[in-house]
Amino acid sequence: MELNARIPSGPIEQKWDKHRFDMKLVNPANKRKYHVIVVGSGLAGASAAATLSELGYNVTCFCYQDSPRRAHSIAAQGGINAAKNYHNDGDSVYRLFYDTVKGGDFRAREANVYRLAQNSLNIIDQAVAQGVPFAREYGGLLDNRSFGGAQVSRTFYARGQTGQQLLLGAYQALEKEVARGGVTMIPRTDMLELIVIDGRARGIVVRDQLTGEIRSHLADVVVLATGGYSNVFYLSTNAKGCNTTAIWRAYRKGAAFANPCYTQIHPTCIPVSGEYQSKLTLMSESLRNDGRVWVPKRQGDRRPPNQIPDDERDYYLERKYPSFGNLSPRDIASRAAKQVCDEGRGVGETGRGVYLDFRDAIQRLGAAKISERYGNLFEMYERITDENPYKVPMRIYPAPHYTMGGLWVDYDLMSTIPGLFVAGEANFSDHGANRLGASALMQGLSDGYFIIPATVSNYLGSHKLTPVATDAGEARAAEVEAAERVKRLLSVKGKRTVASFHRQLGEIMWEKCGMARNAAGLREALQEIPALREEFWACVQVPGGNETMNQTLEHALRVADFLELGELMCLDALHREESCGGHFREEYQTPDGEALRDDERFAYVAGWEFTGDGTAPALHKEPLEFEYVHLAQRSYK
Amino acid sequence: MNLTLHVWRQPGPKATGGFETYQATNVSPDMSFLEMLDVVNEGLIEKGQMPIAFDHDCREGICGSCGMMINGVAHGPMHGTATCQLHMRSFKDGDVIWIEPWRSRAFPIVRDLCVNRGAFDRIIAAGGYISAYTGGAADANAILIPKNDVDAAMDAAACIGCGACVAACPNGSASLFTAAKISHLGLLPQGQPERFRRAASMVAQMDEEGFGHCTFHGECQEACPKEISIDTIVRMNRDYLRATMTPPVEAGNAAGAG
Amino acid sequence: MGFLGNFWRSTIGKKIVMAATGLIGVGFVIVHMVGNLQVFESAEKINAYGRFLHHTIGTELWIVRAVLLLAVILHVVAAVQLTRRAQLARPVGYKRGTQREASTFASRTIRWGGLLLLVFIVLHILHFTVRAFPGYDRVDAAGTVDVYANIITAFRNPWWTLFYVVAMIALGLHLYHGFWSSVRTLGASRPSRHPLRRPLAIAIAVIVWAGFTIVPVAVFLGFVRPEPTTAAAATAPAPVPAPAPAVAR
Numbered sequence A: 001m002e003l004n005a006r007i008p009s010g011p012i013e014q015k016w017d018k019h020r021f022d023m024k025l026v027n028p029a030n031k032r033k034y035h036v037i038v039v040g041s042g043l044a045g046a047s048a049a050a051t052l053s054e055l056g057y058n059v060t061c062f063c064y065q066d067s068p069r070r071a072h073s074i075a076a077q078g079g080i081n082a083a084k085n086y087h088n089d090g091d092s093v094y095r096l097f098y099d100t101v102k103g104g105d106f107r108a109r110e111a112n113v114y115r116l117a118q119n120s121l122n123i124i125d126q127a128v129a130q131g132v133p134f135a136r137e138y139g140g141l142l143d144n145r146s147f148g149g150a151q152v153s154r155t156f157y158a159r160g161q162t163g164q165q166l167l168l169g170a171y172q173a174l175e176k177e178v179a180r181g182g183v184t185m186i187p188r189t190d191m192l193e194l195i196v197i198d199g200r201a202r203g204i205v206v207r208d209q210l211t212g213e214i215r216s217h218l219a220d221v222v223v224l225a226t227g228g229y230s231n232v233f234y235l236s237t238n239a240k241g242c243n244t245t246a247i248w249r250a251y252r253k254g255a256a257f258a259n260p261c262y263t264q265i266h267p268t269c270i271p272v273s274g275e276y277q278s279k280l281t282l283m284s285e286s287l288r289n290d291g292r293v294w295v296p297k298r299q300g301d302r303r304p305p306n307q308i309p310d311d312e313r314d315y316y317l318e319r320k321y322p323s324f325g326n327l328s329p330r331d332i333a334s335r336a337a338k339q340v341c342d343e344g345r346g347v348g349e350t351g352r353g354v355y356l357d358f359r360d361a362i363q364r365l366g367a368a369k370i371s372e373r374y375g376n377l378f379e380m381y382e383r384i385t386d387e388n389p390y391k392v393p394m395r396i397y398p399a400p401h402y403t404m405g406g407l408w409v410d411y412d413l414m415s416t417i418p419g420l421f422v423a424g425e426a427n428f429s430d431h432g433a434n435r436l437g438a439s440a441l442m443q444g445l446s447d448g449y450f451i452i453p454a455t456v457s458n459y460l461g462s463h464k465l466t467p468v469a470t471d472a473g474e475a476r477a478a479e480v481e482a483a484e485r486v487k488r489l490l491s492v493k494g495k496r497t498v499a500s501f502h503r504q505l506g507e508i509m510w511e512k513c514g515m516a517r518n519a520a521g522l523r524e525a526l527q528e529i530p531a532l533r534e535e536f537w538a539c540v541q542v543p544g545g546n547e548t549m550n551q552t553l554e555h556a557l558r559v560a561d562f563l564e565l566g567e568l569m570c571l572d573a574l575h576r577e578e579s580c581g582g583h584f585r586e587e588y589q590t591p592d593g594e595a596l597r598d599d600e601r602f603a604y605v606a607g608w609e610f611t612g613d614g615t616a617p618a619l620h621k622e623p624l625e626f627e628y629v630h631l632a633q634r635s636y637k
Numbered sequence B: 001m002n003l004t005l006h007v008w009r010q011p012g013p014k015a016t017g018g019f020e021t022y023q024a025t026n027v028s029p030d031m032s033f034l035e036m037l038d039v040v041n042e043g044l045i046e047k048g049q050m051p052i053a054f055d056h057d058c059r060e061g062i063c064g065s066c067g068m069m070i071n072g073v074a075h076g077p078m079h080g081t082a083t084c085q086l087h088m089r090s091f092k093d094g095d096v097i098w099i100e101p102w103r104s105r106a107f108p109i110v111r112d113l114c115v116n117r118g119a120f121d122r123i124i125a126a127g128g129y130i131s132a133y134t135g136g137a138a139d140a141n142a143i144l145i146p147k148n149d150v151d152a153a154m155d156a157a158a159c160i161g162c163g164a165c166v167a168a169c170p171n172g173s174a175s176l177f178t179a180a181k182i183s184h185l186g187l188l189p190q191g192q193p194e195r196f197r198r199a200a201s202m203v204a205q206m207d208e209e210g211f212g213h214c215t216f217h218g219e220c221q222e223a224c225p226k227e228i229s230i231d232t233i234v235r236m237n238r239d240y241l242r243a244t245m246t247p248p249v250e251a252g253n254a255a256g257a258g
Numbered sequence C: 001m002g003f004l005g006n007f008w009r010s011t012i013g014k015k016i017v018m019a020a021t022g023l024i025g026v027g028f029v030i031v032h033m034v035g036n037l038q039v040f041e042s043a044e045k046i047n048a049y050g051r052f053l054h055h056t057i058g059t060e061l062w063i064v065r066a067v068l069l070l071a072v073i074l075h076v077v078a079a080v081q082l083t084r085r086a087q088l089a090r091p092v093g094y095k096r097g098t099q100r101e102a103s104t105f106a107s108r109t110i111r112w113g114g115l116l117l118l119v120f121i122v123l124h125i126l127h128f129t130v131r132a133f134p135g136y137d138r139v140d141a142a143g144t145v146d147v148y149a150n151i152i153t154a155f156r157n158p159w160w161t162l163f164y165v166v167a168m169i170a171l172g173l174h175l176y177h178g179f180w181s182s183v184r185t186l187g188a189s190r191p192s193r194h195p196l197r198r199p200l201a202i203a204i205a206v207i208v209w210a211g212f213t214i215v216p217v218a219v220f221l222g223f224v225r226p227e228p229t230t231a232a233a234a235t236a237p238a239p240v241p242a243p244a245p246a247v248a249r
């Protein structure tokens, strides 16, 4: 296997246009004859499915929720970036491109990122045309706010529900095509296997959650837009159902998995309050504009915050990063919080939290101003914690939030399996080792509305695909594989619940492959995870059968794959002997604790190839060249 | 605290269901309602019994998956809150809680507390969109939209499609859901060309699905986790009336340019 | 015509018909109430009103009656069909009932109230218009129905009085919800911060309720006494032929 990105030649500004012109088109009359499967109805999936159907292809779309509108994209709050430069503050496609490559700590592919920045313009136009109610000024023009990692104000938003509104726009376009007969939407269905015939992706095996039926769907192209895998940590800001199954099964069928260890830990989430905790809630980063982060100087200081005098408080971000202070970037802020908590200075019952204090801001600006800025967030916080942030400082703690890693794709978003395209968070994406705020929505929609429809057409136009029989041997085999897995899980009848395994895996990943990693810890994890997997298959308890809805079984199928993915993440983290973006190896840091990249040895995308259970996966490298943005060290001093 | 739960259990769509009683012991007030059910379920699973099935995903009150009748109140006692954001501090030690699925002919029960809300998707498919085909959209600032209009549209667009309005309505009416979408799109300039046709076809689909009519009881508005106002229903009625008085506007492509 | 069919078949269409017919009803009861209040003026006044109804605008009256009848029929048919539909929409109810946070007693009982009103209207027309019950066939000196006397007779009787008083409570509640609701059904209200407030509906409901109820109550409590209508006849023999041209018309 070789990782050939197939980047078009020519100057970076012209690559995409030139490429689009060179692409093969499909005769409109034939489009209907082509069948495309889209797995996922999030921003990437819904926009791709709707657009492909508008082009005339015959599309079948799947999601695990009861409605495509519930895809996890719905939860995105902050906003979406676009280089519109509506405010004339010096933004441009080039600057967005530059910020994204730099923010990704120079581990992303320049050509893709530039195209992303170009498409950002059309995304906003498209969304507005669909009726997405972006915030506007009194003059009727679109409003913008600035977001992490950018000096320009280029983030478009719809209250705190940007993801919801963008997804509803795509969902409505999808339903329009469903009504027109172009798209067949199949919800409450899990993809369990990929069907590969003659080296090409030709379909998927799914399980119907309502009947337990396992059947295969064949097609000419398969598009995976199944989102991220942060739930490998059990506790994350992702929806409970987010999983790796679709891309993991594709990996096992020969698709390279790129940079699995690149995960983003978001610094401002509501801390865990107890063992029963099922989910972590994100608190918008914008809070750090006015809040001051601190912990007590003394270990195990259990006094209520208001009784701790200033000289006994450690405003550690301001201390360590005088110039950026409380606004230092996500990865830095997250790691610093972990450190002080490891030192036993964390706050709250669990000792896993730090204060985000608005006392000074309220004194300076007055409570009114603060509530005007953060009122809804303060409400949400109080609803969950029952504490009033106007009086007591908020307690926050970092939480897994986004996975930059994913299936490796070339410039056309095609994986190493011909005919298998990957879009959105599911691919290894354009964010390198760290994603900037408000860039994931942009990427998902760029992939779905503009890239996939073009490149899929090109693929169909330039290959002669032999029709496959519904009872093709490969399809049957894949069905059996899936059915076997289900049978096995149901037959164990052990005494440990699925959730308990998921929780334990999460703890291992969080401790040893989380915000900060080191060789020793990763090696331990590489021992513990396979052991845990053994135990899982030996004594997991999945009640009920496979004839009706069985949510425990659904969960078990997902955890089984997380238990394999976790191992690959640790392997990748161990092999990457440098620190970059979300991947921080304690051994590789500057004297003052900055991430220390090793561009000599590691300026590449790590693509892992499955070589069978029990044998180590093979590493393939896609070298990264930086012609436009010059390699430099990020500094926040 | 300790609670007694009476939960509707129904193995499948056709099976007959009934209430089962469970004890939820040492529940923490910081738990969410769903986390409380998680704990009960863990207990059931350890005993090899089927856990209580309920839909949920984001657990942030935005995806609209969750939802159940809690002591006869959709999404439980806390206003403007979806079940997943409801916390146990809204209850007190010794409380008895009746948990039932949404009850509506158009929402057949799938299992226990899970219902099939596909009717909502079909209502949207009937016209809950603006026909803007990908590509060729004009610049986002080409059409100015007064802030108040966008804000009003956003209020309606906040609907998460949870179905609580149907569950709470004495008539089992989907008016609030349908009206929210008709209002969202009808308030925006881009939504004008298809406005009346949209209202007519979405209402037709809503009736087709077997939902009840609106008597203006107003319960939907109280149950709605996004506090969508019944004024949207007034708007729907107005648009519907205009739709029947004026011949349907053929505007699919016109909107495409919008 | 097809679209009219669809209109009537759709829930909103039916509701609009109910609202329109309901509002006709509202208009009628207000006028009717005012007419009734003339009882307090004098027998002659209200009888003249009756005479006016029956003779002066004889044929037009039938048109009015036809409109009212049609309105009531449409209203009732729609009410029955929608109610049926609403019941089908929730085949299995809630063990713990549903929440009662915004709905009012009036809105929840509107169907029973409507039923009572139907019974009332039928009996009421038999009572005062058809005069099917014994003792209501008196004519005054003017030769027209002695409405005044009929009213007195009716509300000297506790049972009739009770029936009317109860019916008027139902009417008041029906309007308290109905008037407010119909404006919304017709899409005629503007968005407001408190969509559930209904000052105008309250006013109309109270006025109509009070305006109607006061008549039977006053008669029953003896504030309105029988008048020697023959005296009226003596002083005014002239009008007797007067009806003739009216009848001829």
Ligand SMILES: Cc1cc2nc3c(=O)[nH]c(=O)nc-3n(C[C@H](O)[C@H](O)[C@H](O)COP(=O)(O)OP(=O)(O)OC[C@H]3O[C@@H](n4cnc5c(N)ncnc54)[C@H](O)[C@@H]3O)c2cc1C
Residues within 6 Å of the ligand: A039, A040, A041, A042, A043, A044, A045, A062, A063, A064, A065, A068, A070, A071, A072, A073, A074, A075, A076, A077, A078, A079, A080, A162, A163, A189, A190, A191, A192, A225, A226, A227, A228, A237, A238, A239, A242, A243, A245, A246, A282, A401, A402, A423, A424, A425, A426, A437, A438, A439, A440, A441, A442, A444
């Ligand atoms: C709390 C939160 C806030 C965020 N805020 C922002 C923000 O402000 N700005 C920003 O740019 N980004 C934000 N993000 C990131 C962004 O929301 C996601 O990266 C993006 O929405 C992913 O979209 P997607 O289409 O790739 O995947 P998703 O939206 O996750 O969709 C995945 C789809 O795949 C389906 N699926 C998954 N597995 C299977 C399977 N096995 N079988 C069948 N179907 C399957 C699911 O049903 C779903 O439809 C946020 C993320 C979170 C968690």
Ligand code: HEM
Residues within 6 Å of the ligand: C029, C032, C036, C049, C050, C051, C053, C065, C068, C121, C124, C125, C128, C129, C145, C147, C151, C164, C171, C212, C213, C215, C216
């Ligand atoms: C205390 C209350 C009421 C009293 C005392 C009262 C009295 C009367 C009287 C005396 C008549 C006969 C008039 C005539 O024939 O000259 C009459 C007619 C009528 N009343 Fe009432 N009425 C009352 C309430 C109502 C209400 C609430 C309604 C409707 C909901 C109503 C509907 C009618 C109708 C339809 C007629 C027949 C009019 C016609 O076609 O001649 N009445 N009423």
Ligand code: HEM
Residues within 6 Å of the ligand: B214, B215, B216, C015, C016, C018, C019, C021, C022, C023, C024, C025, C026, C029, C072, C075, C076, C079, C080, C082, C083, C110, C111, C113, C114, C115, C117, C118, C121, C174, C177, C178, C179, C181, C182, C183, C185, C186
């Ligand atoms: C004749 C017997 C009557 C019956 C059976 C009846 C029944 C009903 C019912 C069931 C409703 C509620 C409709 C719904 O479910 O939303 C209703 C509404 C209404 N009724 Fe009646 N009613 C009757 C008489 C009247 C009268 C006499 C009036 C006026 C004085 C009236 C005015 C209204 C109005 C204005 C509404 C509101 C319509 C809407 O919500 O849009 N009704 N009626």
Ligand code: SF4
Residues within 6 Å of the ligand: B158, B159, B160, B161, B162, B163, B164, B165, B166, B176, B177, B180, B220, B223, B224, B225, B226, B227, B228
């Ligand atoms: S209107 Fe409110 S209650 Fe009804 S579906 Fe939408 S969010 Fe849920």
Ligand code: F3S
Residues within 6 Å of the ligand: B168, B169, B170, B171, B172, B173, B174, B175, B176, B213, B214, B215, B216, B217, B218, B219, B220, B221, B230, B233
């Ligand atoms: S509760 Fe039902 S009757 Fe109408 S106002 Fe809401 S839909």
Ligand code: FES
Residues within 6 Å of the ligand: B055, B056, B057, B058, B059, B060, B061, B062, B063, B064, B065, B066, B067, B082, B083, B084, B085, B160
């Ligand atoms: S789980 Fe998403 S809204 Fe409750």
